[in-house]
Amino acid sequence: MALRLSTLFLRTLRDNPADAEVASHQLLMRAGFIRRAAPGIYTWLPMGLKVLAKVEGIVREEMNAIGGQEVSFPSLLPREPYEQTGRWEEYGEGLFRLKDRKDADYLLAPTHEEMFTLLVKDLYNSYKDLPVYLYQIQQKYRDEARPRAGLLRGREFIMKDSYSFTIDEEGLEEAYQKHRAAYLKIFARLGLEVVPVAATAGAMGGSTSEEFLHPTPIGEDTFVRSDGGYAANVEAVTTVVPEEIPYDDAPPFQVRHTPDSPTIATLVESANELVPLEDRAWTAGDTLKNVVLAIVHPTGEREVAVVGVPGDRSVDIKRVQANIGALMEISGEVAVEQATDEDLRSHPLLVKGYVGPGLGLDHQVLGSEAATGLTYFVDPRVVSGTTWITGANVRGQHVFGLVAGRDFGWDGTIEAVEVREGDASPDGSGPLQTARGIELGHIFQLGRKYAESLHLRVLDANGKQATVTMGSYGIGVTRAVAAIAEHYHDDKGLVWPRNVAPADVHVMVTGKGEELINAAEKLVGDLEGRGIEVLFDDRPKVSAGVKFGDAELIGVPTVVVVGRGYAEGVLEVKDRASGERENVPVGEAADYVVAAVRG
Amino acid sequence: MALRLSTLFLRTLRDNPADAEVASHQLLMRAGFIRRAAPGIYTWLPMGLKVLAKVEGIVREEMNAIGGQEVSFPSLLPREPYEQTGRWEEYGEGLFRLKDRKDADYLLAPTHEEMFTLLVKDLYNSYKDLPVYLYQIQQKYRDEARPRAGLLRGREFIMKDSYSFTIDEEGLEEAYQKHRAAYLKIFARLGLEVVPVAATAGAMGGSTSEEFLHPTPIGEDTFVRSDGGYAANVEAVTTVVPEEIPYDDAPPFQVRHTPDSPTIATLVESANELVPLEDRAWTAGDTLKNVVLAIVHPTGEREVAVVGVPGDRSVDIKRVQANIGALMEISGEVAVEQATDEDLRSHPLLVKGYVGPGLGLDHQVLGSEAATGLTYFVDPRVVSGTTWITGANVRGQHVFGLVAGRDFGWDGTIEAVEVREGDASPDGSGPLQTARGIELGHIFQLGRKYAESLHLRVLDANGKQATVTMGSYGIGVTRAVAAIAEHYHDDKGLVWPRNVAPADVHVMVTGKGEELINAAEKLVGDLEGRGIEVLFDDRPKVSAGVKFGDAELIGVPTVVVVGRGYAEGVLEVKDRASGERENVPVGEAADYVVAAVRG
Structure with a gap:
């Protein structure tokens, strides 16, 4: 049945809602696809629901194609399983x-690893039952501190989450690659460019992990890529580690009075004044900045804890x-902040x-085995033999020529500093550029x-209990709807790709007279008979201008x-995306539309 | 794609799970359709999800057919709207x-009246926009004190809830009747007999209301029906009120010592001993029992409060x-209990x-204007002129011949006593029988x-603000799945009706040899090519007995x-419901199955 605008539960808005910052949010609201129910919580109106159903349908088809089996878990879950894995606390x-x-x-499930694990444990007990890939398309809950950008970061949202259960790593690798390929197909069908980037695993645990980022300036995630094909999110980029330097001939370190030099800039100034070099000036890169963190x-x-980094780099708290x-063997998500004065006071050696x-x-101050007992990590660039100007732990004094490995050690290295455009990509594929993106998918081993x-174990081929190996794979379904709306719009409104459009064609009557209406009704009937989904603007007392405006805002592809041309036997067919118009003889209009829709 | 039992995420159980009381719960668990996640909270496995999707599909089609438009609200909702209607408190x-x-x-929505009302207020402002019927198929939450019987009374469950918005009562009546008709169609297509019974509105507010009860001995709701077509739930049955009796000639009341007669039985005994009648014995029906309630x-x-009822009837707390x-003008759901000794102590006149x-x-003890100040309701049978033996408010004393209307009054009448088989139906359509049922739907004006x-108002035809009239209509979707399983089963397992079966046909191979498997694969391919949904038992190392057992437990219709007959060129086709078997030539099997499926 055609959706008739005379009765459709839809009202378009002329102005952008006050609280909508990004185009997708503005347009989905203005075109009557969604409404806000609470911060980060949205209601789907009829047109929005049609798009959502199509996106879900594509995801479902591709999941089924790799052998995924659909189930559906509750949203309201008991604490116990999440307690057992530690996530009840870790989620904060x-x-x-x-x-x-x-x-x-109870909790409202943010993801369902625990429940899927227990379900497989309930049903299966032999390696012969594996592999199994299970998935659901279901609402999820996260109490975001700052829900934003409409559907892009909500508190109740829909995800497809799937989980693979295999007897070994080989099976996991296969499941992972199948999901990876399915995700690339899904996003291609949704018309969304994605870059799979290496990612850190975060609170989910596990090792190999990739995010599928959709590049867009409004994205919340920063990632880097090289021309040679490397891509990673900023948290996961690794630094190219320089070679170690022999320090046998290095002169001994010297402590100098450097009054009023508490910052890197003042320190560099003091150094050039007090201990000038012959061939060049000291720069921030010669200093080792020790940042105290909580x-x-x-x-x-x-x-x-303390992180030592070259003084020309700033610490990126998100990367830390x-x-x-x-590195510190803490399970769950940690929060990292600059240390406060109070933190410093409790460690008077700092x-x-x-x-x-x-x-x-023998006189180390930083380090878990040293005087302060504070864990001390350094940037990977601080390799054995590198020489630094750094603090001497006395007010107004710095040490020059302190050699890493000879004069000081550390508990470990950490990726702590900000990644810069032009940094080398770890795989040697050229300098890195930074870009912003929306995370649409995430796959984890x-x-x-x-x-x-x-305790999910099955009997292996030798009749012994073996712990099952799992993968976890998510797609933000409602977020994908927003990303599509964000990518496919112009200044007049939404421009839906055919695969996910709320209807195939938007038929409108402009002008009066029963003849026009009858002709439109006939066309609508013909198209529906041929399986075309029609949005029909049959509103009798609405001006052509308003109808055109609404059609552009709603964004049905054709x-x-x-209207006017009907007297001369033609209908106007317009492509929403290209703006091209063509007059098509009335008798051929249905064929023409069907051809356009079917591509 | 056929569901292949060799890989399907399904394990059947031989024994009934310990916590499953009713057949639907036992069989849905045993056949691998659902699993329990927490009390009253269930996970849907692949086979269950298929049935659920079919039930949802039927509901959706019929809602669309009456012009319903689908939307989807969040489950997690802010308190404010529910505060405004008082339900934040009332729901207890x-x-x-x-x-x-x-x-x-925040709350997890039990129903969405508030949100639908606000949505229509957001979008619409004129009577010309009305009527509109909106619906959603969505999970709901109720923290039941006693979740039971699997999906029949859960805490997270799926409902279709719809709401009509009309400018006046005439529109509401039309919307109500359309929903009523749609509901009858839906339940017919689901294969579920339902009886629409008059109901009380409860916490939902509103006036006219009917429940769609599916008669079954395991139902939680008791209802009554007459041969003449009257049906009501027990709460809503009304008593046939007797004619008033002139009391001009009635003798005055007399107080008598009736020691040791605190119960109706002892009172009747005392009365027959102390004040015997000439023509008959006193019975419990001659006494007026005043029940103190909290x-x-x-x-x-x-x-x-106190309720006065004929002594031969007991008070039905649920009806009260x-x-x-x-009656007491309390908004929201009240709880009613027998008064405790403590309650009585605080009213020493009792x-x-x-x-x-x-x-x-002039000496009334019970009643809001009387000595105790306690509200006093009486059964509708206590009409003016009826004469009673009742308490005299003194230990060991009763009064005889107390005449209603002459010697005592009341604050109002209440339907408080239990309904009995044989009571007259209020519309004169014959004596009532009682039955039990499951509430599958409920429609409210x-x-x-x-x-x-x-404050949902629109401009009416005269340009004035008019408050919109609403109806609310629910169907328990997951409960319907349970009701179908409950009704359609035998001692071997589930027996799905075709409309909602998880597959159209269950093909199995019994016996060994590539020839058999190839023949089965060919048949499965043929059937799928013709749009038939196949569950294919292709498990290589499972005995015929286990396969037959599973087929009967799972309950696919055909x-x-x-197997054995294949050598002679025939396949065995069995109807799950009737148990009839027929040998069909291999070449005709696909046609035969298609004919069976398409009816």
Whole structure:
């Protein structure tokens, strides 16, 4: 049945809603596809629901094509399984928690690793049952601190999440590659360019992981790519580690008074004044900046740690946050902040502005085994034999010529500094450029983390208990709708790709007279008879201008105007995307539209 | 693509799960359609999801056919709209409430009246926009005190809820009748007998209301019906009110000592001993039993009230609960309990076992204007002129010949006593029989309650603001799946009706040899090519007995066995429901199955 605008539950808005920042949010609201119910929580109106159903349909087809089997879990889940894997705590404030009338703890599921693991455990017990790929398309909940940009970062949203269960890593690799290929197909069918980028695993655990980022200036994620094909999100980029330098002939370090030099800029100035070089000037890159950070564990515990980085680079808190948990063996998401004065006060050996690793391996100040006992990580560029100007842990004093490995050590290296355009890509494929993107998908090789926590074991080929290997794969379905709207729009409105358009064709009557209406009704009937989905603007008392405006705002790919030309036997057929118009004889209009729709 | 049992995520269970009481629950678990995730919260496995999708599809088609437009609201909703209509409080413990990270109140929606009302208010402003019928098929949440019987009474479940918005009552009546007709069609297509019964409106507010009850002995709802076509749920049945009796010639009442007569049985005994009648014996029906109840308001306030009923009838707390709120002008759901000794102690005029309305209109004890100040309702059979033996409010004393209307009054009448088989139906259509049923649907004429609370007004034909009239219509979708499973099963398993079966045909190979498998594969391919959904038992190392057992448990309507007969050129086709078997020549099998499926 045609959707008739005379009765369709749709009202277009002339103006952008006050709270809508990005084009997709503005247009989906203005064109009557969604409405806001609460911050980050949206209602789907009839037209929006049609697009959503098509996106879901494409995702479902491709998941079925790789052997995925659809199930559906509840959203309201008991605490226990999430307690067992530690995620009840680890999720922190991002988890919606509640109690039932018996005071039992529940949550609104952010993802379903635990439930899928337990379900497979419930049904399966032999390696012969594996592999199995299960998926669902279902709403998810995350109590985002800053829901934004409409459907792009919501608190209730729809995800396709799937999980692979295999007997070994080989099976996992196959499942991972199948999902990867399916994701590329899905996004291609949705008309969305994506770049699979290497990613860190975050709170999900596991090892190999890629995000599917859709490049767009409004994206929240920054990623880097090289002309040679390397791509990674900023958190996951690795630094090209320089070669170690022999330090046998290096002169000994010297401590100098450097009054009023608590910052890198003032330090460089002092150095050039007090200890000038012959062949060049000291630069920030010659200094080792030791940044004191506070690491907040998922349990709330606050721990001070120090990161030493070249003074010409600033610390990227998000990168530290993505990487430090694993290095410090903290499970769950940690929060990282600049240390406060109070943090510093509780470690009196740290002299603000003059923090340094210490003067000689036997006099080390930073490090878990050193005087402060504080964990000390350094940037990968700080390799053995590199020489630095750095703090001497005394107010107004710095040390010159401190040699890494000879004069100080560290607990480990960390990717902590900001990635810059022009940095070398780790695979040697050329300099990095940065770009912004929307994360539309994420695939993880989870490994055995969840299976171990929840005791998912099966009998292997030798009759022994073996822990199952898992992968986890997500697509943001509602986010994909927003990304499509964002990419496919112009200044007049939405421009839906055919695969996901709310209708195939938008037929409108402009002008009065029963003849026009009858002709339009006949065309609509013909098209529907041929399986074409029609949005029919049959509103009797609405001006042609308003109808044209609405058609451009709503963005159905093909528009047929039954109007002025009808007297001369033609209808106007317009392509929404290209703007091309063509007069088509009335008798051929249905064929013409069918050909356009079927491509 | 055929569902192949060799890889399908399905394991059948031989034994009934310990916690499953009713057949539908047992069989849906055993046949691998659902799994329990928490009390009253279920996971849908692939086969269950197929049935669910078919049920949803039928509901969707019929809703679209009456002009319903599909939308989808969030489950997680802010408190404000529910606060405005009073339901945030009224829902009491049945509502899942939670807070977000900013400490704002949210709920998991039990129904969406408020949100639909606000959405229409957002989009529409003229009577010309009306009528509009909106619906969604979506999960709902109720924190049931006693989730039970699997999908029959869950805490997370799927409902189709729709709402009509019309300018007046005439429009509402039309919307109501259209929904009523659509519901009858839906349940017919689902193969579920339903009886539309008159219902009380409960916490939803509004006036006319009918429940669609599916008669079954395991139903939680008791309803009554007459041979003449009357049907009502027990809460809504009305009593045939007797004619008033002139009392001019009635003798005055007399107070008698009736020691040790605190119960109706002991009272009748005492009466026959102390004040014997000439022509007959006193019976319980001659006594007026005054039952002291505690009414718990939605706010938690506890109020004592008294209900006077003929001594041969017991009070039905559920009926009192359904009706007393409106009579006492309490909005929201009230809880009703027997008064406790503590309740009685706080009203010392109430003498336990000897409570009565008082001796004469000027000495009334019960009643909001009387000595106790307690609201006093009576059964509709207590009409003016009826004469009663009842308590004299003194221990060991009863009054005889107390005449209603002459010697005592009341605040109102209430349907408070249990309905009995054989009671007269209120429309004169014969004696009532009682039956049990499952509530599968409920339709309400809400009227203007929500529109008034939330200020949903449109301009009427005269350009004046008019409050919109609403109806609300629900179908328990997951409950319907359970009801179908409950009705269509035998001692071997499920017996799905074709309209909702997880597959059209179940093909199995029994016996070994490539020839058999190839023949089965060919048949499966042929059937799928003709649009038939096939469940294919291709498991290589499973015995014929297990395969037959699973086929009967799973309950696909038609079963084809590629086995022993194949050598003689025939396949066995079995009808799951009738158990009839027929040998069909291999070459005709596909045609035969298609004919069976297409009916």
